[in-house]
């Protein structure tokens with residue numbers, strides 16, 4: 001493991017992105033989002049993703065420019081076209097617009113089409129929670145989950161995050177509707193480790209502990225028809241509602257270097273003050289958190305956590321101690337830097 005300071009890691013990633021010709025603001029957002037995911041301990045969506053982003057940028061299937069435009073706008077709705085820009089700037093731009101418009105209208109929901117992988121969904125919902133609003137953010141991806149009852153995949157591991165402000169920190173749910181995010185298979189494969197049974201099926205529909213076989217097959221949805229149904233509804237919001245693509249009509253981040261991913265996002269902000277006094281809301285969330293956390297723990301559980309609490313704890317620790325990167329990931333970053341003349345500064 002290599003221990004790195006977050007600000008140094010971010011500056012390193014930013015320099016690499018700029019060397020690859022990525023527009024400055026987009027590069028800053030991507031570097032910040034990647035390192036933020038590592039800070040939260042979501043290493044599957046952190047700097048380990050820089051390699052594939054650069055590969056796609058260099059292959060010309062993702063725009064290095066900022067081509068994000070608003071196609072349609074009404075008081076509480078936005079239709080954004082990412083123009084095949086990087087997914088992180090597209091999602092951040094859209095959430096910031098939703099927050100702005102929600103102050104007037106009480107809420108604002110947006111669709112984004114022609115976008116790309118945006119990393120961890122919680123990054124964007126936390127922006128709303130920081131402004132005293134509830135944030136919602138989801139994305140669709142190409143086929144990786146088999147619909148309940150089907151033996152082949154159709155929906156992606158479509159993530160969804162909902163964040164609510166509290167009194168001390170936000171409560172942030174951020175999850176894929178599969179038992180695990182695909183990123184956990186990608187990371188296991190990079191580290192040469194097996195995956196637990198119950199995460200994935202191989203291409204013939206048999207359980208597998210080999211992450212490479214699981215990537216060729218499908219991931220299991222959480223809770224059978226419920227996870228399957230959630231993935232379908234996210235695809236409707238992100239794909240069909242955006243006038244974009246969905247399910248197998250989207251293109252794979254890893255397996256397809258010829259076509260843009262064309263993924264969609266569904267993003268929204270709800271201004272609490274239009275519904276209830278913000279202080280009453282915050283103290284209600286705080287009371288709920290206290291009551292849940294003081295329930296009798298189940299056998300073998302030492303502490304009950306609220307959604308996102310683990311991320312907050314890891315962020316605090318990583319800000320103090322630095323981010324621990326597996327040697328394989330740090331080595332990959334050094335090689336990427338070396339190839340474009342960016343040296344990792346000695347700390």
Ligand SMILES: NC(=O)c1ccc[n+]([C@@H]2O[C@H](COP(=O)([O-])OP(=O)(O)OC[C@H]3O[C@@H](n4cnc5c(N)ncnc54)[C@H](O)[C@@H]3O)[C@@H](O)[C@H]2O)c1
Nearest residue numbers: 118119120121157159172173174175176180181305307308
């Ligand atoms: N961009 C994309 O296309 C894409 C696709 C899939 C997933 N993702 C991202 O992958 C990341 C990981 O997703 P995941 O489904 O593997 O998440 P996860 O299973 O690690 O966590 C899911 C949720 O459960 C909560 N949680 C976990 N352990 C808990 C505990 N002990 N007590 C209480 N709550 C707990 C977490 O706070 C989180 O809100 C997310 O950031 C997601 O946005 C992104």
